[in-house]
Amino acid sequence: MSQVRVRFAPSPTGFFHIGSARTALFNWLYARHTGGKFILRIEDTDKERNSEAFLKIILDSMHWLGMDWDEGPEIGGDFGPYFQSQRTELYRAKLKELADKGRAYEKDGAWWLRLEGARSTVFDDHLKKEIEKVEAAPMVLEDLVRGRVERAEDRDFVLFRSNGEPVFHFVNVVDDIEMKITHVIRGEDHLSNTSKHLEIFKAFGVTPPLYAHIPLILKTDGPGKMSKRDRGALIEEYQQRRYLPAAVRNYLCLLGWTPADGKEVMPIEEIVRQFEISAVHQSNARFDERKMSHVNAQTLRLLPPAEFAAVARPILTETGVVHADISDARLTEVLGIVQEKVVSVEHLPEFLAFFFTDKFNQDENALANLSKKGGDPVARVRELLPTLTAAAWEETALEAAFTAVGVTHGRKPTDYFAPIRYAISGQGGGAHLLGVLRVLGRDTTLARLQAFAA
Numbered sequence: 001m002s003q004v005r006v007r008f009a010p011s012p013t014g015f016f017h018i019g020s021a022r023t024a025l026f027n028w029l030y031a032r033h034t035g036g037k038f039i040l041r042i043e044d045t046d047k048e049r050n051s052e053a054f055l056k057i058i059l060d061s062m063h064w065l066g067m068d069w070d071e072g073p074e075i076g077g078d079f080g081p082y083f084q085s086q087r088t089e090l091y092r093a094k095l096k097e098l099a100d101k102g103r104a105y106e107k108d109g110a111w112w113l114r115l116e117g118a119r120s121t122v123f124d125d126h127l128k129k130e131i132e133k134v135e136a137a138p139m140v141l142e143d144l145v146r147g148r149v150e151r152a153e154d155r156d157f158v159l160f161r162s163n164g165e166p167v168f169h170f171v172n173v174v175d176d177i178e179m180k181i182t183h184v185i186r187g188e189d190h191l192s193n194t195s196k197h198l199e200i201f202k203a204f205g206v207t208p209p210l211y212a213h214i215p216l217i218l219k220t221d222g223p224g225k226m227s228k229r230d231r232g233a234l235i236e237e238y239q240q241r242r243y244l245p246a247a248v249r250n251y252l253c254l255l256g257w258t259p260a261d262g263k264e265v266m267p268i269e270e271i272v273r274q275f276e277i278s279a280v281h282q283s284n285a286r287f288d289e290r291k292m293s294h295v296n297a298q299t300l301r302l303l304p305p306a307e308f309a310a311v312a313r314p315i316l317t318e319t320g321v322v323h324a325d326i327s328d329a330r331l332t333e334v335l336g337i338v339q340e341k342v343v344s345v346e347h348l349p350e351f352l353a354f355f356f357t358d359k360f361n362q363d364e365n366a367l368a369n370l371s372k373k374g375g376d377p378v379a380r381v382r383e384l385l386p387t388l389t390a391a392a393w394e395e396t397a398l399e400a401a402f403t404a405v406g407v408t409h410g411r412k413p414t415d416y417f418a419p420i421r422y423a424i425s426g427q428g429g430g431a432h433l434l435g436v437l438r439v440l441g442r443d444t445t446l447a448r449l450q451a452f453a454a
């Protein structure tokens with residue numbers, strides 16, 4: 001087969017939704033997997049609803065998610081322009097081509113496609129039945145939608161409106177022809193348009209691309225499709241909440257596709273290698289915010305320390321938790337002990353503020369739970385202080401100090417953990433305590449324990 005050419009063809013009429021991002025991503029993955037080309041085409045013919053601001057959001061989100069395109073806005077390419085609003089001349093010429101062939105005609109000021117073959121008056125029912133059939137069929141690229149929906153559309157339809165504007169179906173197909181698109185991977189919401197598109201290809205005498213309509217994304221609860229208003233629906237939300245773009249991208253890959261070995265969190269290179277469009281699920285995917293957050297946490301944990309520090313630095317300086325001039329070495333040292341525990345970058349400031357200030361928040365729940373484990377927390381801190389003061393400041397020695405004090409007072413070493421943790425951090429949980437003490441340092445630790453004991 002000739003080189004794969006796929007496209008993502010968004011209309012800049014709204015915020016960038018995870019459904020759109022996933023459609024873009026599946027096209028991108030397919031192009032990268034096959035060594036083909038990924039084209040970004042902006043379907044901005046609807047002047048009323050398009051906006052520059054929405055275009056910017058699309059482009060920013062694509063960049064953020066690391067989906068680079070081979071042709072399209074910002075970079076151009078051999079088949080541009082890649083904005084439909086700049087292709088009006090071409091559409092008129094292509095309409096004329098159909099008119100010259102006798103396949104387009106004017107009626108009431110609009111231009112219509114003349115269908116060849118049988119016509120039916122029960123078009124609507126027929127269409128619905130066909131869609132049901134398509135939904136029930138396995139989704140394999142080579143198993144063309146073509147054969148299954150071809151008969152669904154059997155009435156002439158408009159190509160150019162009486163106001164001189166081309167309709168979506170026409171420009172969509174003309175561009176797929178002109179841009180030599182080989183595979184159309186798009187949302188199932190376009191399934192009902194496909195029969196029209198196939199008729200236009202036929203009228204031009206062009207073999208249509210292969211179609212794969214990917215299932216919808218359902219909201220977390222209930223039967224409905226995820227809408228723009230649902231929490232978690234917009235890519236912007238993840239940017240604001242400082243999710244890792246690699247994690248969001250990884251999660252989007254899992255919305256309708258499962259890696260063969262079941263291992264879900266992995267580098268994008270590995271996903272590109274494994275991704276098969278024929279393995280995309282036929283049933284609808286369900287958005288799961290907890291899973292998204294889990295993928296994000298897993299991805300954070302897998303970051304090399306220097307990258308984790310680079311990701312963490314902005315939020316820590318912006319919130320004033322650290323000074324802008326903190327050294328990479330100190331930042332990496334502190335982050336090193338929390339990396340395996342923290343679930344999101346968003347939580348980092350509250351999670352590790354205590355390393356940098358004595359005025360840290362005190363968690364009331366943690367305080368309430370203190371005496372449940374280990375009895376009186378002040379007593380525990382007082383018992384531990386002398387031994388800890390004498391200990392060498394590294395983890396083995398610190399652990400020995402806890403054990404020794406436990407033996408002396410007939411307690412488990414862990415009876416001391418919660419009181420000490422609360423005294424130095426105000427928290428009820430967190431990174432491994434001995435590591436925290438080591439990184440917090442001898443002087444700060446002892447000063448906080450003394451203050452607590454007093």
Ligand code: GLU
Pocket residue numbers: 008009010011043172184185186187190
């Ligand atoms: N502009 C259409 C949309 O945003 C693209 C349809 C297609 O991919 O063919 O839904």
